[in-house]
Amino acid sequence: MSQESLFLDSGQSDVKEVKPRGRLGLIVTGVLGGSLVALYAVAAPFVTPALRKVCLPFVPATSAQVDNVLRVLRARSGTLVDIGSGDGRIVIAAAKRGFQASGFELNPWLVWYSRYRAWSEGVHRSTSFHISDLWKVSFAQYSNVVIFGVPQMMDQLELKLASELESTAKVVACRFPFPTWVPEHTAGEGIDTVWVYDAKTFKSHLQHGMTRKTTPEHTDPSDTHT
Incomplete structure (x- = not known):
C-alpha cells in the first residue's frame, strides 16, 4: 500500500x-x-x-394573616379585591366565605397557579385572577380591598384608593399601615397585624385637605367691596 x-x-x-x-x-x-x-x-x-421603582414582592401570607383579614371582614359581603394577590390564598379564602373575589398580580406564573388552586378547591366560579399592574387598574367596583403593600408605595396608594373607591368601601392593609389614614381598628400583632380603614373617613379627609389647599388663608379687605 x-x-x-x-x-x-x-x-x-x-x-x-x-x-x-x-x-x-x-x-x-x-x-x-x-x-x-x-x-x-x-x-x-x-x-x-x-x-420596578415601586413593586410588590411575593411574600406568601401566613395563615394568621389570612385569618385576621377574614375576621375583620366577617360582617362584610359583596366584592373583594386582593392587590398583589400572589398565589391567590386570600382570594380563595374570601371566596369560601361568600365574597366575589378577585386578585391582581404581575407574575403570570402566580396567576396561573392561583387559577388552578381556585379550580381545584371548587371556587373558580366566584374568583378571578388578572395579570395587571395595580397602577393601571381602577378599583372603583370593589367594596372590600386587601393590600399587602410596602412602605414606598402606601402614600401613592392612599391617593389612588381615596379617589376611586365608593364611600361604603373598606380597606384592609397587611404588614404595613397607610401613612396618614387613621384605622378604625386593628387585628393581630407583629407581622400578622392588619389595619382596617373606612373609605368614608379617608375620602372626607382627602376632600378636606384639598379644600384647605385651594382656600386662601388670608383675605384682603379691599377685595370684599361690592
Whole structure:
C-alpha cells in the first residue's frame, strides 16, 4: 500500500471520529441553551417586578394573616379585591366565605397557579385572577380591598384608593399601615397585624385637605367691596 493510500485511510478514520463528537457537542449545546431559556422564562416574572421603582414582592401570607383579614371582614359581603394577590390564598379564602373575589398580580406564573388552586378547591366560579399592574387598574367596583403593600408605595396608594373607591368601601392593609389614614381598628400583632380603614373617613379627609389647599388663608379687605 502506498503512503498516499495510508494517508487517505488515516484521514477518513479521523473524520469518522470527529463527526460523532461534533454531533454530541451540538446536542449538549442545545440542551444547555434550552435549559437557560426555560430558566429565564420561569425566573423573569419573579425578577422583573423587583426592578420596578415601586413593586410588590411575593411574600406568601401566613395563615394568621389570612385569618385576621377574614375576621375583620366577617360582617362584610359583596366584592373583594386582593392587590398583589400572589398565589391567590386570600382570594380563595374570601371566596369560601361568600365574597366575589378577585386578585391582581404581575407574575403570570402566580396567576396561573392561583387559577388552578381556585379550580381545584371548587371556587373558580366566584374568583378571578388578572395579570395587571395595580397602577393601571381602577378599583372603583370593589367594596372590600386587601393590600399587602410596602412602605414606598402606601402614600401613592392612599391617593389612588381615596379617589376611586365608593364611600361604603373598606380597606384592609397587611404588614404595613397607610401613612396618614387613621384605622378604625386593628387585628393581630407583629407581622400578622392588619389595619382596617373606612373609605368614608379617608375620602372626607382627602376632600378636606384639598379644600384647605385651594382656600386662601388670608383675605384682603379691599377685595370684599361690592
